[in-house]
Amino acid sequence: MGPIKLGVIGAGSAEFSAGMVRDICTTPSLAGSSVVLMDIDEGRAQTMHRFAQRYVHELGSSVSFEWTTEREVALRDADFVINTAQVGGHSQVERIRAWCEDRGYYRGFRLSAIIQSRFMVSVARDMERLCPKAWLIQASNPVFEGCTAMTRATSIKVCGLCHGHGGEYAIARVLGLDGSKVKGVSVGFNHEIWLTQFEYEGRNAYPLLDEWIETKSTEYWRGYRPHYGENQMSPAAIELYKLTGLMPIGDTPRNGGWWLHQHLETKRRWYGGDGGFDSEIGWAQYLENTNGRVDAIHRAVGDPSVKLTDLYPPKPTGEQHFPLIDALWNDNETVLQVNVPNNGAIKGIPDDVVVELPAVCSHRGIQPIQVGKLPDVLTLNQLYPRLLRAEQTVAMALHPDERVLLQMVLDDHRTKSWDHAVSFTRDALALPEIAELVAEMTRPTHPFAAR
Amino acid sequence: MGPIKLGVIGAGSAEFSAGMVRDICTTPSLAGSSVVLMDIDEGRAQTMHRFAQRYVHELGSSVSFEWTTEREVALRDADFVINTAQVGGHSQVERIRAWCEDRGYYRGFRLSAIIQSRFMVSVARDMERLCPKAWLIQASNPVFEGCTAMTRATSIKVCGLCHGHGGEYAIARVLGLDGSKVKGVSVGFNHEIWLTQFEYEGRNAYPLLDEWIETKSTEYWRGYRPHYGENQMSPAAIELYKLTGLMPIGDTPRNGGWWLHQHLETKRRWYGGDGGFDSEIGWAQYLENTNGRVDAIHRAVGDPSVKLTDLYPPKPTGEQHFPLIDALWNDNETVLQVNVPNNGAIKGIPDDVVVELPAVCSHRGIQPIQVGKLPDVLTLNQLYPRLLRAEQTVAMALHPDERVLLQMVLDDHRTKSWDHAVSFTRDALALPEIAELVAEMTRPTHPFAAR
Numbered sequence: 001m002g003p004i005k006l007g008v009i010g011a012g013s014a015e016f017s018a019g020m021v022r023d024i025c026t027t028p029s030l031a032g033s034s035v036v037l038m039d040i041d042e043g044r045a046q047t048m049h050r051f052a053q054r055y056v057h058e059l060g061s062s063v064s065f066e067w068t069t070e071r072e073v074a075l076r077d078a079d080f081v082i083n084t085a086q087v088g089g090h091s092q093v094e095r096i097r098a099w100c101e102d103r104g105y106y107r108g109f110r111l112s113a114i115i116q117s118r119f120m121v122s123v124a125r126d127m128e129r130l131c132p133k134a135w136l137i138q139a140s141n142p143v144f145e146g147c148t149a150m151t152r153a154t155s156i157k158v159c160g161l162c163h164g165h166g167g168e169y170a171i172a173r174v175l176g177l178d179g180s181k182v183k184g185v186s187v188g189f190n191h192e193i194w195l196t197q198f199e200y201e202g203r204n205a206y207p208l209l210d211e212w213i214e215t216k217s218t219e220y221w222r223g224y225r226p227h228y229g230e231n232q233m234s235p236a237a238i239e240l241y242k243l244t245g246l247m248p249i250g251d252t253p254r255n256g257g258w259w260l261h262q263h264l265e266t267k268r269r270w271y272g273g274d275g276g277f278d279s280e281i282g283w284a285q286y287l288e289n290t291n292g293r294v295d296a297i298h299r300a301v302g303d304p305s306v307k308l309t310d311l312y313p314p315k316p317t318g319e320q321h322f323p324l325i326d327a328l329w330n331d332n333e334t335v336l337q338v339n340v341p342n343n344g345a346i347k348g349i350p351d352d353v354v355v356e357l358p359a360v361c362s363h364r365g366i367q368p369i370q371v372g373k374l375p376d377v378l379t380l381n382q383l384y385p386r387l388l389r390a391e392q393t394v395a396m397a398l399h400p401d402e403r404v405l406l407q408m409v410l411d412d413h414r415t416k417s418w419d420h421a422v423s424f425t426r427d428a429l430a431l432p433e434i435a436e437l438v439a440e441m442t443r444p445t446h447p448f449a450a451r
Numbered sequence: 452m453g454p455i456k457l458g459v460i461g462a463g464s465a466e467f468s469a470g471m472v473r474d475i476c477t478t479p480s481l482a483g484s485s486v487v488l489m490d491i492d493e494g495r496a497q498t499m500h501r502f503a504q505r506y507v508h509e510l511g512s513s514v515s516f517e518w519t520t521e522r523e524v525a526l527r528d529a530d531f532v533i534n535t536a537q538v539g540g541h542s543q544v545e546r547i548r549a550w551c552e553d554r555g556y557y558r559g560f561r562l563s564a565i566i567q568s569r570f571m572v573s574v575a576r577d578m579e580r581l582c583p584k585a586w587l588i589q590a591s592n593p594v595f596e597g598c599t600a601m602t603r604a605t606s607i608k609v610c611g612l613c614h615g616h617g618g619e620y621a622i623a624r625v626l627g628l629d630g631s632k633v634k635g636v637s638v639g640f641n642h643e644i645w646l647t648q649f650e651y652e653g654r655n656a657y658p659l660l661d662e663w664i665e666t667k668s669t670e671y672w673r674g675y676r677p678h679y680g681e682n683q684m685s686p687a688a689i690e691l692y693k694l695t696g697l698m699p700i701g702d703t704p705r706n707g708g709w710w711l712h713q714h715l716e717t718k719r720r721w722y723g724g725d726g727g728f729d730s731e732i733g734w735a736q737y738l739e740n741t742n743g744r745v746d747a748i749h750r751a752v753g754d755p756s757v758k759l760t761d762l763y764p765p766k767p768t769g770e771q772h773f774p775l776i777d778a779l780w781n782d783n784e785t786v787l788q789v790n791v792p793n794n795g796a797i798k799g800i801p802d803d804v805v806v807e808l809p810a811v812c813s814h815r816g817i818q819p820i821q822v823g824k825l826p827d828v829l830t831l832n833q834l835y836p837r838l839l840r841a842e843q844t845v846a847m848a849l850h851p852d853e854r855v856l857l858q859m860v861l862d863d864h865r866t867k868s869w870d871h872a873v874s875f876t877r878d879a880l881a882l883p884e885i886a887e888l889v890a891e892m893t894r895p896t897h898p899f900a901a902r
Contacts, residue, residue: 385862395827
């Protein structure tokens with residue numbers, strides 16, 4: 001099929017876009033494609049456009065780039081859309097998080113997930129008008145809730161992608177196994193996937209993991225101070241394995257239950273060192289590192305003496321976005337880890353819930369593997385509770401209702417009483433960041449009373 | 452079809468059996484039926500047998516009664532079985548409750564529900580052998596979990612019955628409406644039903660309720676001290692109405708959420724007076740009243756000078772058991788409030804979950820009304836969370852697994868930490884009352900560590 005027209009929403013995300021430029025320029029079958037970089041922040045959009053222009057020039061690539069602050073320009077007649085936008089950026093997320101912490105919710109509450117999901121639906125609705133046949137590839141979070149909301153509310157073909165899989169190699173590394181002889185399959189929901197198949201040299205490798213837990217884990221965790229983003233072999237991950245019978249993969253051990261996240265001390269116990277990726281220490285480190293990489297990109301763009309292809313060598317990043325586009329557009333068939341509507345793949349999960357699992361991707365479309373029934377204990381202890389939380393977020397994104405928000409707060413283990421829940425909910429409804437959502441909210445006949 | 456053979460499991464429940472004797476003796480179409488009163492407590496079985504013998508004699512009824520301590524005798528070739536048994540009686544429930552309270556679970560944890568559900572399944576399994584075509588009418592609790600477990604694990608036709616409906620009349624009374632002009636339909640799960648239709652003189656009566664809340668509820672609740680069992684117009688019920696858009700009916704306001712039940716003070720705020728039916732005060736009152744009525748029955752049986760038909764006049768109690776039997780057996784068609792597998796009646800609820808709703812009962816069987824889709828806010832805020840808790844209990848009854856029990860404890864809002872959950876679960880697994888269940892438990896490869 002040859003070149004595509006691609007629209008990128010939130011293209012000011014420097015790190016994502018820098019990777020994306022490398023990936024499209026190193027996919028020969030997409031030569032001649034045109035990309036519209038859209039961001040509401042004009043400066044950022046221009047910066048990434050300059051990056052792309054210089055990169056293409058250095059490489060002699062035939063991919064063309066333009067920039068815009070208008071969503072409509074990026075979407076019109078697109079063949080593919082990638083949405084990597086974070087509403088308000090990290091600063092909004094952190095502002096809302098701090099606001100929640102002041103009210104008793106350590107590390108925040110799920111308000112940003114609602115805001116993001118609602119935003120994603122607005123993009124998919126615009127696509128129905130401007131490029132109804134295009135594929136939407138959802139890169140920013142929450143992939144689970146956002147993709148479920150979009151596929152329910154619109155007719156757009158949606159696929160969520162995430163790099164939080166492949167944790168079987170991290171397990172193998174710690175077990176001292178040769179990664180090239182390891183095979184793993186993980187399924188579930190995004191950030192909630194479980195290793196249903198784990199093989200070493202063609203044989204079930206779970207007994208090797210069990211032996212490691214039995215004989216080596218205690219020693220491994222003595223003075224455990226992993227790099228902040230490494231949690232695949234944390235005490236949290238292993239305890240979740242014990243609780244479900246399957247290993248949680250990638251970002252999955254970051255969730256798991258309130259009991260892992262009560263305060264920094266709890267996080268240290270379960271994630272070691274500084275309390276893992278999501279503690280105040282780990283997350284600050286993540287933001288600092290991210291900002292550092294973004295600054296480096298911006299500096300490189302501002303310095304004409306730098307050769308971008310030296311700093312960012314022209315080879316694929318390993319992200320799945322362009323392998324997916326290449327498979328769907330040019331029929332270069334491949335198996336990828338995707339997030340698409342279940343449609344019967346996992347038994348017991350409704351068809352219109354977006355699940356994460358391996359799928360054959362080709363010109364035929366995205367054809368997930370048939371998973372069948374997962375173990376009852378996994379379904380009961382993790383999948384159903386996680387699905388219920390997702391349904392609340394999806395409901396708030398599609399048909400905002402203050403009674404659902406109140407129930408989300410009541411369900412939170414940190415909520416101390418009815419009065420605490422009511423006052424937090426009322427205050428949250430007054431946040432300027434959700435004013436638009438509140439404006440279209442279903443108003444119950446009777447407001448809640450803090451008796 | 453004429454007379455039936457009826458087996459009653461747990462017939463030593465004096466109050467239930469006294470009512471049952473009245474009901475069968477006053478159902479003309481069941482003349483000549485034979486009833487086997489079974490209880491593992493020989494004394495109680497004999498007492499209720501004497502009650503029945505004298506009642507029949509006084510009335511000149513042709514119904515015959517025998518007693519047994521053998522389940523098999525009651526079940527063999529039965530046409531109908533009524534299960535009203537409470538394993539270990541109230542004393543076991545109270546003993547386990549006190550044990551839970553010592554460990555931080557005010558008013559107990561869900562252990563007795565597991566024990567009861569497991570017991571119900573064992574009865575249904577015996578019926579598969581001894582009376583495979585009989586109907587099982589489940590009278591004791593938990594009707595929701597027990598009936599769901601039985602219909603999944605066996606081929607027996609199961610119908611749960613409860614008297615916790617008809618709350619629309621209690622609402623009408625407080626609103627000052629003529630009860631004879633009120634019509635209500637309530638659906639959901641047992642002890643979790645919601646008033647989907649509420650009419651007065653053929654018109655939607657919810658606006659009348661709304662007006663009462665607006666203008667009269669504050670005054671009504673001033674110094675609110677209802678009889679311990681009355682909660683239909685409690686602040687708890689009205690707040691649940693606000694949270695879901697439909698009135699909770701009968702026993703429904705007794706549940707609703709952890710925030711209604713944190714301690715006696717909370718219960719007083721929501722249920723008035725002594726904290727409602729399930730507070731330590733309300734429940735003690737319930738047990739005392741029940742014991743008083745049981746003692747009265749026992750005294751009457753022991754006193755040959757008493758005429759039982761004077762004390763317990765021969766008219767129907769209003770319970771649904773014999774109207775149901777009469778409908779199924781003799782085709783005396785009637786609409787009853789039943790608990791049967793959903794099979795598509797409520798959209799979004801799996802087919803093999805037992806729901807409570809009105810049904811046409813006749814020789815054709817039990818044909819529930821088609822409910823369709825309930826409001827999203829009700830489904831999300833009440834039905835799905837309640838269903839998830841039921842699935843845990845059902846799983847523990849059918850395939851006991853300590854990981855599911857631990858998750859149940861973790862999910863409880865009162866659980867303070869992982870260590871609290873692990874120590875409570877471990878101690879619970881050592882309770883003699885669940886030794887049989889533990890013996891057949893799925894043992895995970897790795898026991899949980901209280902790190």
